[in-house]
Amino acid sequence: MLTRKQLELLDFIQKRVARDGVPPSFDEMKDALDLRSKSGIHRLITALEERGFIRRLAHRARAIEIVKLPEAMEKPGFKPKVVEGDRKAPPKGAMPVSAEVMELPLMGRIAAGVPIEAISEVSHHVAVPGSMLSGRGQHYALEVKGDSMIEAGINDGDVVVIREQSTADNGDIVVALVEGHEATLKRFRRRGHMIALEAANPAYETRVLPEDHVKVQGKLVGLIRSY
Known part of the structure; x- marks a missing residue:
């Protein structure tokens, strides 16, 4: 329906x-x-x-x-x-584009460091391989700002692909909404009625918050890096 x-x-x-x-x-x-x-x-x-x-x-x-x-x-x-549009065929010798490439909205920047204000506006769209979109459901992309997740292989300037979901398992890297207005990218751990948001950089402390102060907005399922 x-x-x-x-x-x-x-x-x-x-x-x-x-x-x-x-x-x-x-x-x-x-x-x-x-x-x-x-x-x-x-x-x-x-x-x-x-x-x-x-x-x-x-x-x-x-x-x-x-x-x-x-x-x-x-x-x-x-x-x-x-219905065919007006895009021309790729020139000879060009690498073919996979039929599974999808466009995702890039929602702006996500803090891999100190949380920044929640993100809600689309800045533009990015193409990602369909194989990166794990499971069913909505996906979106975010640009990483900061270095708190470098030991998880996530660098400043990377684009992360996020599957929208409101739950997470211990160890998942998630987009967390903190106290209703700050969004951050961290590893999720539940400790009883508390939630620990762990960085992957020893220079940053783990934040431990009451479970009602943290809302999971999505799980990391892929990463795009430009060189």
Whole structure:
């Protein structure tokens, strides 16, 4: 079953494809659904793809295949339609892009050091291998600021891939929201009714907080580094 917003977006895409022969841009989708940022559209697109209603195609800009429609939207004779964008084929000798490459919203910076204010706005999108997106659910990316996780192989300036979830096992590296307004990247440990947020750098002390002061917002599932 689709949510109201998912159904609205699928209907908007289907109508624009039927009218113009090309799918709408993320900006057009955002305006049509009256959303404040494109991150909301990205999440709706991902949800529709996971439920098998659409398929995003590699190597083509703004290319979406409508695989099926809900019963309420189905029309006689409906067939999936591939909509090609205007991206040119890669030049000869270029490395092919994997069909499993996905775009994730980069939500800004996350502190691997002293916590910084919580992050909620998308700065841009980054392409990541689909194999990095472990399990089902929403994913997003964050740029690391600081050096408190260097012994876990996470350096200042790295981009971490996070799967959204509200629980964690001991030893997981998580995005933790501290006291409702600070976000930090740390290793998670539960100690009774307390939560320890451990750095991976001896220069930083472990923070131990009451469990109701810490909210897990996601788990680290991948890392991207530029040289």
